[in-house]
Amino acid sequence: MAEPERRRTDRSPWNWLLLVPIVVPLLTFLYNHDEPRLAGFPLFYWLQFAFILLGVTTTTIVYQMTKRRSRP
């Protein structure tokens, strides 16, 4: 196995961004309120639905920024 040159890694500073959708949904004090309601939904529900969007956005960003350039 001759591959001294090409030491691969998946380390990237962008990965830290993924901590956001892991930590934020666990902070109950952020969303544990009834008011303000949005379209009839208490804050507790609509904000947690919004976290889904947060998760999608961050994973998409990290994926795009860490995508491996196509290797020859």
Add this chain to the structure above:
Amino acid sequence: MSDHITEIVVFTFLFLLVSGMGFVASRWRAPKDMAHLDEWGLGGRSFGGWITWFLVGGDLYTAYTFVAVPALIFGAGAAGFFAVPYTVIIYPLFFLILIRLWSVSHRHGFVTPADFVRTRFDSPTLALVIAITGIVATMPYIALQLIGIEAVLKTMGVTGESTIARHLPIIIAFAILAAYTYQSGLRAPALIAFVKDTLIYIVILVAIIWLPYKLGGWNAIFDAADAKFQASPAPNDGITLNANNQVQYFTLALGSALALFLYPHSITGVLASKNRDVIKRNMSALPAYSLLLGLIALLGYMAIAAGVKPLPGATPGSVDSNTVVPVLFDQQFPAWFTGIAFAAIGIGALVPAAIMSIAAANLFTRNIYKEYLRKDATHAQEANVAKITSLVVKIGAVACIVFLDPQFSIDLQLIGGVIILQTAPAVVVGLYTRWLHRGALVAGWAAGMAVGFWMLWQIPNAATGRKHFGGSAFPLSEFGLDSTKTIYVGFVAVLVNALVAVIVTLILRAAKTPEGVDGTEADDYFADEGDPRIEKQRTTPVDNVSST
């Protein structure tokens, strides 16, 4: 029963349709040689983005989830909504951690997480512990899928007097499922998942537009739920959390997320994808299911607003809260649409049940049969044993439901989530470092199991009056803390597990106990499609001559 004829006809038609698909699936993307565990048990490790999306989505969001989560919201309110944060945080975790497991498994041909642990820590014993934990945790999960189907059948009035008559439809359904899983392996649920998820998405979209319109809008729905919880004497229900159950809420979300990705069936779904890119892209796409699950959860509140009364349970005087959503549909929608919704739930049970039984069969074959019973098994023999094991597992699940109180399966599943978490130090930490000693990992596992069981044993269920295994919320006051808060059992157990593993590692290191040889290299954790496989990694010299 007669007033449910339309529902039953639609249900049966769709059910038979997907059963046909299950059998045809063996010819879908057919390999040259099906007699290999990679083919039967992992669909040839070839699934692209779409198939993976449907397969993993259909796998993680089971029929039981669709029935039980709204039932929880119906009964307890906000506490049941943990399913949403839980399924948000799981994808970044997959993205960071499970991708490494995919790479190392691709490189070494691992089929199960226990395969990885065996090579990484050079310990068949630790692998056996991981495998048995996985099998034990998965079995009741399969049984629970049957409870999902039963809730639907019960609402359609398909019940009987004797035990056998009552369960006959389920036995037939599972016999069909067992037959096509035996024949087609992972290809069957992958193909059926397309139908299942399409049906579920349609049904839920219609329901969340139509029901609020009919019930007076979302404001009215939440207010009705609020009024119900205000009036109820239970201390911890309500449309928001209170001071006592917030710790429980977030530890349960975090613990469940960790547990879900350690479950053998989720790992099977991930390992079946063809490259790292497919997995990473899916982590951005799979949260669509979380949205769906959140909306399904809210059906529980709609049921409150609609004044749904759940059907009676198995024992006189009890109610079967799992029937909340089926009864809601039965009341609010025309029969043909209800039939489609019920079929979606019924088929929704088949996909995960198939994947789970395949995952359990893979574990048995690779980490028990091949490791201890027949070291020189050929690929064809492995595939054959796995097929037979998947049958045994399903018979076991049906027997659990037919002969035991369904509550027993629910208890076991509760325990299952806690015990599968105890494999985290070996599997998750092991993907990053080999610092923890193999002996210490076994010790930590044992400690975590003991603590988990003790805590679950201590928890009573006020609603049903049972003294043990009443839930997963452990009162901190039991630890002697001056607090009325509760915490998720699995979370505490896995902390104890990790702590013991660290301490014992230091001791074993000091005593110079042999650590074994790492069979993996740093680069293996980043391997991708097209990288060469390392064949014959296992220590036993295996045949070039075919079976003896």
